[in-house]
Amino acid sequence: MTGMLISSKKENKNHNNLEKQKPNFWTEEEDKILKEKAKEFNYKNWNSISKFIPGRTSIQCSARFRRIKPGLIKGAWGKEEDLKLLSLYKKHGKNWAAISKEMPHRTGKQIRDRFLNNLDTQYKRGKFTKEEDNMILKYYKIYGKSWARIAKKIKTRTGDMIKNRFYSSLKKSY
Numbered sequence: 372m373t374g375m376l377i378s379s380k381k382e383n384k385n386h387n388n389l390e391k392q393k394p395n396f397w398t399e400e401e402d403k404i405l406k407e408k409a410k411e412f413n414y415k416n417w418n419s420i421s422k423f424i425p426g427r428t429s430i431q432c433s434a435r436f437r438r439i440k441p442g443l444i445k446g447a448w449g450k451e452e453d454l455k456l457l458s459l460y461k462k463h464g465k466n467w468a469a470i471s472k473e474m475p476h477r478t479g480k481q482i483r484d485r486f487l488n489n490l491d492t493q494y495k496r497g498k499f500t501k502e503e504d505n506m507i508l509k510y511y512k513i514y515g516k517s518w519a520r521i522a523k524k525i526k527t528r529t530g531d532m533i534k535n536r537f538y539s540s541l542k543k544s545y
Contacts (some may be wrong), residue, residue: 377507401427404440409436439477448485452477456486458482487529499536507533507541 397405401424406482408420414436417429424432433435455474465486467479499507501527504514510521518530524535537545 380428397435402435404441405436406441440478441474443478448489453485453490457484457490460486460490484531488531493526494529494532499528499540502539503528504536508545509536510543511537511545 394523395471404423405420411430412420417433421427421429421432427435453472456470459473465483467483470482471477471479479486506525507521508522514520516534518534521533522528522530528536
């Protein structure tokens with residue numbers, strides 16, 4: 372009898388917590404307020420901005436704004452963007468934040484990923500060799516999922532390329 376009573380209390384507690392949680396999705400009205408207040412506060416001071424959107428934290432507001440930032444391009448890169456990125460790379464090096472200030476329609480992460488995975492001539496593209504696969508497996512045994520450390524040993528591929536290769540083809544043979 373007491374076991375059923377405890378179980379029932381747990382179920383009620385879990386049910387009440389679910390009712391109190393704000394749904395994960397944002398409404399159009401919340402997005403509208405977020406954009407207005409972000410502009411008003413010069414895209415800073417997320418604590419103050421979050422006070423205008425009940426149930427949202429400063430971290431949630433900042434993260435949401437980065438996803439819906441007006442003018443942000445999320446699709447394919449054009450030839451002109453690639454040329455601009457290469458030019459800015461010559462000017463700023465791997466300072467992705469500085470480059471993103473001059474390419475406001477792209478995030479620093481988009482810029483970094485585009486450069487490393489598509490434009491940087493230091494890295495090979497295309498099929499992995501058997502030797503590369505063996506090296507990935509060898510260093511995986513040493514470093515585990517530390518793809519950046521493995522990439523430092525296999526200088527012709529990025530950490531993302533190595534991770535993708537491991538999970539797409541090598542993990543099943545590991």
